[in-house]
Amino acid sequence: MFTGLVERTGKILSISQPAAATASLMGGITQLIVDAGKGYETNVGDSVSVNGCCLTVTSNKFQMLAFDVSSETLKLTNLGDLGEGTEVNLERALQLGDRLGGHMVSGHVDGVGAVVSVGKKPEGWELRASLSKALSRYVICKGSICLDGVSLTVNTVDDHTDHTEITVMLIPTTVSLTSFRHLAVGQRLNIEVDLVGKYVERLTQRVR
Numbered sequence: 001m002f003t004g005l006v007e008r009t010g011k012i013l014s015i016s017q018p019a020a021a022t023a024s025l026m027g028g029i030t031q032l033i034v035d036a037g038k039g040y041e042t043n044v045g046d047s048v049s050v051n052g053c054c055l056t057v058t059s060n061k062f063q064m065l066a067f068d069v070s071s072e073t074l075k076l077t078n079l080g081d082l083g084e085g086t087e088v089n090l091e092r093a094l095q096l097g098d099r100l101g102g103h104m105v106s107g108h109v110d111g112v113g114a115v116v117s118v119g120k121k122p123e124g125w126e127l128r129a130s131l132s133k134a135l136s137r138y139v140i141c142k143g144s145i146c147l148d149g150v151s152l153t154v155n156t157v158d159d160h161t162d163h164t165e166i167t168v169m170l171i172p173t174t175v176s177l178t179s180f181r182h183l184a185v186g187q188r189l190n191i192e193v194d195l196v197g198k199y200v201e202r203l204t205q206r207v208r
Helices: 071-077 172-177 195-204
Strands: 008-016 030-035 046-050 054-062 062-067 086-094 111-121 124-130 144-147 150-159 164-170 190-195
Touching: 008 062, 030 144, 046 062, 124 172, 124 190, 144 164, 190 195
Parallel strands: none
Antiparallel strands: 008 030, 008 086, 030 062, 046 054, 046 086, 054 062, 111 124, 111 190, 124 164, 144 150, 144 190, 150 164
């Protein structure tokens, strides 16, 4: 479980299939290596949110974190879009007793959206992003959403025939401490909607 409050950014050193991937057990596995910087303490087996994706640390030597990424994760997230040197948002999983400062985030990405525009406002930056109609039913004005691992509040929800566009406000601190300082129009974003809405939908569905 995460909060969507990014602790720091890291840089991708490599993303490729290791030589061992030819073996049947490792087939389809891609290894992601991230330079997390000094002082970012983790243990092998820990869960870390990388751009909103919950991944398991498989090695943590010399501030470099390694993760095994499945083909399913690459297909459903933007991790496959990223190259060497790209900044990613990092957050370690909550520990029992930690403060929940953002909102409840599972690290299980629901889908991928895209940046429509980023505009400077007096109080920060307004980000407009598009997402699918399948996801938009879980999004409400003033509700929570997680974009690339960042907990944000939805300001507006505009439904169109084949997609939905939302706006969120990025304060200067968010921009300076996350990968959002590099946002570009058309860039794909990992989206995790509020998990409470998904549970409510499931529980209220009529059992056939």
